[in-house]
Amino acid sequence: MSGTVVLGAGLGGLSFAHYYLKRFPKETVTILEASERVGGWMRSIKKNGLIIEKGPRSIRPRGLPGANTLQLVQDLALSEQIVAIPSNHPAALNRMIYVNGELHRLPNNVMSLFKKQPPFSQPLYKYLLNFLTSATKPIPENDESIYSFVNRKFGIEVADYLISPLICGICAGDAKEISVRFLMDSLFEKDQRHGTMLQAFVIDGLSSFGKKGEDVPKSDLYQKAAKEKWSIFSFKDGIEVLPQGLERWLKKEQRCSIVLNKQCKQLELSKNAAKVTLSDKSEIRAKHVVSSLPASKIGNLVKKQYPILGDLLNSIPTVTVAVVNLEYDKKLPIKPGFGFLVPPKENLPILGVIFDSCCFEHYPNEFENRTLLTVMLGGRWYDKYFDRSSGDEEILNITFKHLATILNVKERPVFADVSVLENCIPQYIVGHVKQVKEIRKFVHEHDLPLSLCGSSYDGVGINDVILSAKNAVERGSG
Ligand SMILES: Cc1cc2nc3c(=O)[nH]c(=O)nc-3n(C[C@H](O)[C@H](O)[C@H](O)COP(=O)(O)OP(=O)(O)OC[C@H]3O[C@@H](n4cnc5c(N)ncnc54)[C@H](O)[C@@H]3O)c2cc1C
Structure with missing residues (x-):
C-alpha cells in the first residue's frame, strides 16, 4: 500500500506534499497529475526575451498568508529570483476602471479621498462616513453578497465602481453573488456584532489594546519586503518559478514521486484506506488521499459512493x-x-x-x-x-x-x-463558508481518509492556496 496519494500537481498539491514531508520525516507521498507538467494554472512562457503569463502573475506579500508564502520562497532558495514592485511604483499607484467610455484612476492616497473624482459623484470620505456611522441591520444566515454589504454600508457607487470591478479582478466573479466573507469577513462580523462600525472599531480597538497582533512568520525575506515596501512580487522567469521550485525540492527529498499524465478516474474511500483508479486502469491503494483538484472534480469522483458529499462539493461553482x-x-x-x-x-x-x-x-x-x-x-x-x-x-x-x-x-x-x-x-458564492464546514464535517463524521486543499475552499489566491495546504497537513483530514 502507498502512503499518502495527492491528486493534482498544481500549487495546492505541491505545497501539501512539501509541508507534509517536512512535518512527517518518515512518510512518503505520490503525486498524481493528469497533465504533462506541474504547476496547474501557473504557467509562464518565455518568448523573445519576454515573460508571458498564461494565468496568475503576482503575489501580495501582506498579512499571515503573504508572510507564509515569503517563508516558503526563502525555504525553496528562490529569494534571489524575486522581482518586486514597491508601493511607490506607477504599477502600484495607478489602477484604473473603465466607466462611461472613460478610464478613471482609482484614489491612491489620503488626499484623494477628499476630492470629487469621477465616476464617483461625491468625495470618497463621504462614503467612509456613511460606512462608519450607518446603523447595522441583522442579516439572516449570517452571510450576504459582498455587493449588498458594500451597498448597505458605503453606498451604491462604491459597490458598482470599486467592489464589483475588484471582484472581477480577483475571481472573475459577480459581486452580487460572491459572499461578503470572501473579502470582508471581519468587517461583516464587526457590523453584525455592533450598532455602527464606529462603535465596532472603538470597542474592538479597546479590547485588543496591548494584545499581541497576528503571529506571522518573520523570515528575512518578509523583513526585506517590509523594508522595501513591496506591493506585489513575482520572479525573474515568471510566476511558474514557484511550482518549479517546489518540484525541485520534492525531487531532492526522494520520498516523493510525481507521476505525470496520470488522471485519477475513480476514487473509493473506506475507513482506513483508499483505492485510486487511474486513466490507464491501473490502481493504487493508499492510506490517505489528498485532493487539490477543483471541488467539482473531486465531487464527481466521490459522488457514486457518497452522493451527499458529491453534491456538496459540486455546489462550489x-x-x-x-x-x-x-x-x-x-x-x-x-x-x-x-x-x-x-x-x-x-x-x-x-x-x-x-x-x-x-x-x-x-x-x-x-x-x-x-x-x-x-x-x-x-x-x-x-x-x-x-x-x-x-x-x-x-x-x-x-x-x-x-x-x-x-x-x-x-x-x-x-x-x-x-x-x-x-x-x-x-466562486465563493453566498453560503460558501457554511458549505465548506459541511463538507469537512461529512469527511470527519464518516472517518474518510481524505484531505481537501487547493483554491476551492479557503481562498482563491496563491497565498491562500499555500496556506490552505499547510493547514490541511496540520488538520490531518477534511
Ligand atoms: C487567469 C488566472 C489569473 C490568476 N491570477 C492570480 C494572481 O495574479 N495572483 C494570485 O494570487 N492568484 C491568481 N490566480 C489564482 C491562482 O492561480 C490559483 O490560486 C492557483 O493556481 C490554484 O492552484 P491549485 O493547485 O488549487 O489548482 P490548479 O492549478 O487547478 O491545480 C490542479 C491540478 O490538478 C490536475 N488535475 C485535475 N484533475 C485531475 C485528476 N482527475 N487527476 C489528477 N490530476 C488532476 C490539474 O491538471 C492541475 O495541474 C489566478 C488564476 C487564474 C485562473
Whole structure:
C-alpha cells in the first residue's frame, strides 16, 4: 500500500506534499497529475526575451498568508529570483476602471479621498462616513453578497465602481453573488456584532489594546519586503518559478514521486484506506488521499459512493476565463500603471487589462520599444459573450475591437496568444463558508481518509492556496 496519494500537481498539491514531508520525516507521498507538467494554472512562457503569463502573475506579500508564502520562497532558495514592485511604483499607484467610455484612476492616497473624482459623484470620505456611522441591520444566515454589504454600508457607487470591478479582478466573479466573507469577513462580523462600525472599531480597538497582533512568520525575506515596501512580487522567469521550485525540492527529498499524465478516474474511500483508479486502469491503494483538484472534480469522483458529499462539493461553482496575451513592437501611448478593470455594469466581455510592460521589469531594456498587454475576458459572463465553440479568432477580434475603443490602440500586435481556461476560478458564492464546514464535517463524521486543499475552499489566491495546504497537513483530514 502507498502512503499518502495527492491528486493534482498544481500549487495546492505541491505545497501539501512539501509541508507534509517536512512535518512527517518518515512518510512518503505520490503525486498524481493528469497533465504533462506541474504547476496547474501557473504557467509562464518565455518568448523573445519576454515573460508571458498564461494565468496568475503576482503575489501580495501582506498579512499571515503573504508572510507564509515569503517563508516558503526563502525555504525553496528562490529569494534571489524575486522581482518586486514597491508601493511607490506607477504599477502600484495607478489602477484604473473603465466607466462611461472613460478610464478613471482609482484614489491612491489620503488626499484623494477628499476630492470629487469621477465616476464617483461625491468625495470618497463621504462614503467612509456613511460606512462608519450607518446603523447595522441583522442579516439572516449570517452571510450576504459582498455587493449588498458594500451597498448597505458605503453606498451604491462604491459597490458598482470599486467592489464589483475588484471582484472581477480577483475571481472573475459577480459581486452580487460572491459572499461578503470572501473579502470582508471581519468587517461583516464587526457590523453584525455592533450598532455602527464606529462603535465596532472603538470597542474592538479597546479590547485588543496591548494584545499581541497576528503571529506571522518573520523570515528575512518578509523583513526585506517590509523594508522595501513591496506591493506585489513575482520572479525573474515568471510566476511558474514557484511550482518549479517546489518540484525541485520534492525531487531532492526522494520520498516523493510525481507521476505525470496520470488522471485519477475513480476514487473509493473506506475507513482506513483508499483505492485510486487511474486513466490507464491501473490502481493504487493508499492510506490517505489528498485532493487539490477543483471541488467539482473531486465531487464527481466521490459522488457514486457518497452522493451527499458529491453534491456538496459540486455546489462550489467555477468560471471560465479567456486570457489573451498581446505583444506590440512599439511603445503604446498608455498611462503607466497596473492596468484597468471593467465593472460588470458596463456590459463588456472584458474583465480587465494588465499593462505587463509597465509592471514587472523582468528584462528592463526589452520594454523600451515594446508593449505587452494581457486581456482577461468572460469570467462569470463567459456564456453571455462567447459560446463554448468560440475560436481564437473570434476572441481576438472582440479583444481588438474593445482595445481600440478603450485604449485607442488601433494597430495589430506582432504576437497574440489566446487561451481559454475552462472552469479555472472557484466562486465563493453566498453560503460558501457554511458549505465548506459541511463538507469537512461529512469527511470527519464518516472517518474518510481524505484531505481537501487547493483554491476551492479557503481562498482563491496563491497565498491562500499555500496556506490552505499547510493547514490541511496540520488538520490531518477534511
Ligand atoms: C487567469 C488566472 C489569473 C490568476 N491570477 C492570480 C494572481 O495574479 N495572483 C494570485 O494570487 N492568484 C491568481 N490566480 C489564482 C491562482 O492561480 C490559483 O490560486 C492557483 O493556481 C490554484 O492552484 P491549485 O493547485 O488549487 O489548482 P490548479 O492549478 O487547478 O491545480 C490542479 C491540478 O490538478 C490536475 N488535475 C485535475 N484533475 C485531475 C485528476 N482527475 N487527476 C489528477 N490530476 C488532476 C490539474 O491538471 C492541475 O495541474 C489566478 C488564476 C487564474 C485562473
